[in-house]
Amino acid sequence: MLRLICALGALTLLSGCSSAKQKSSKVKFDKELVIAFGSCDNQKIENLLWDDVLKNNPDVWIWGGDNIYSDPYNKYKMIGDYDTQLRGDDYRELMKSTEIIGVWDDHDYGLNDGGVEFEHKKESEQLFYDFFNEPKNSALRKREGTYSSRTYTSNAGSVKIILLDTRYFRSPLTKDFGSSKRYMPNAYGDGTLLGAEQWKWLEQELISSKADFNVIVSSIQVLSNKHGYEMWGNFPHEVDKLFNLITTSRAKGVIFLSGDRHISEFSKININGLGYPVYDFTSSGLTHSYEKFNGEENPFREGKVIKQRSFGLLKLNLETRKVKMQMVGDGNILLQELDQVY
Template sequence: MLKQICVLVLISLMLGCGTAKQKNSKVKFDKELVIAFGSCDNQKIENLLWDDVLKNNPDIWIWGGDNIYSDPYNKYKMIGDYDIQSRGEDYRQLMKSTDILGVWDDHDYGLNDGGEEFEFKDEAEQLFYDFLNEPKNSVLRKRKGTYNSKTYFSSVGSVKIILLDTRYFRSPLTKDFGSSKRYMPNAYGDGTLLGAEQWKWLESELINSKADFNIIVSSIQILSNKHGFEMWGNFPHEVDKLFNLITTSRAKGVILLSGDRHISEFSKININGLGYPVYDFTSSGLTHSYEEFNGEENPFREGEVIKERSFGVLRLNLETKKATMQMIGDGNILLQEVDQVY
């Protein structure tokens, strides 16, 4: 009997590791879940969008990476930078009413364009969790990498949010010396973006998901693959692996969220055998944007590029299975919108 109890406890721990189910959540919703998200928030620049975020009454706020600018890494500087970010009056108000989730990118990782080679990544990971108020005894703090997921339930359905770590395990990039682009794609099959353990975890998260919507958050763009900066397209075999996983897992309502680029745009792909289009909703940046942007190739782009400061809002209707994706600027102005029924 004791052996059976031990086995059940072990299974419970394995299933629960890295996946929270609305535990200690401020979120209480019925038909619609509202998610706001954004990236590239320099703590030294005033964020004029927090009041607009609050006006949209989000259930969840997702940090999309570059949540502070604190590279090159210094532990005490990073602690101070996170403290500045946390002390903003509007952000403190948001924390009181909203679940706060997030991923990191290079500037809050501690090394510009950094990957697996960064020697202080374990230390920086603990500071990242401090910023997100992750309990000191959390199992997440004992694991390498910041990937995580959380599922939100209502009487009419559920939403799973999958947060990826595109830094901790990422292999070296290939510099492009033959053009004005910073990087070129690695040879097919060369290197990894997520690492073996995170891929194994992601596969389980999607295959076992019963959610009506599965929101995958990546700090860097997944679909746009021609600009020559950091992107999933630098590991083309990993892009194919993700698309194959989304299809074979039969996960419902997969939507990709990304940041990093200091522009906002929608990208869309129709994957054979999936039955619905996959959007990559890029929202960037919160305090500074690429105002001089004058065009770049993106074969998957839907609509226009937004080059002013903005944040993203995702309104998920669990009854109609409709997702409304909105880019919102200062003054709560709607800049662009896409609707998709899943």
């Protein structure tokens, strides 16, 4: 009910409601945890998908980044943009029934394609936490970067969701002046995506994880690495570091969720020594998509690219160890589906 009050408040109430306790992460489920997620939601455009999200009764909703479009940064504009998002009728219904967590990307960070150089990142971080109703005295607010994790447990097993911050510490990108692509990969070893402290944290999160599935949320794509926009592939040494960590940590059932691209697709890789395939499920965008998409190289793609507005569903069955990944469009239409047993 408190979330609903926050959503209905005036602009000045947005910060005031943020002092309330965050909704408990002790989601009750039996054998299957249902996660819905999506990215690229422009608060100025009607989101036609919230009613479809509600029909699927997710246990958790994950914002995948670009949760509002509020760049270049202006504090009061960003407060208003978040408030607009909170006022949506269907989104208020989702807040009442579903735990809501998430990551940010550049447009809700406050600087298009921005990284470590953004001068207002500390201020925008606090507004990000206001949106998620994080208590004012939360330890998360005192730490630089918006990374965190949640573990969801039932008698059948558990799922850990790891939320990465791919903005706060990210080194400058290398512009590609020799082709039509926006960026080219940095020289191997040059720069960082997560920063030293977040890397240490992620290592401990995976090494210590006893979960049956470890869902890692990245605002930008992890596997697709040929399109020339923002991606993990712009830091090839960081990709290798990530894959090595997944293997050496022996973390079970690692699945990536990503956004940013205004298209939805599945990507898959078999990492040497891991014993199971790793998927990157990209879902984007919620209010607008790349409808003129006519193809791009992705050596890891499974299935086809979906270019209409959609959201993702991830259904994790802890009894059978079966995962169902679904892309869902307006009218609750199933656009593409993929199953994997771990």
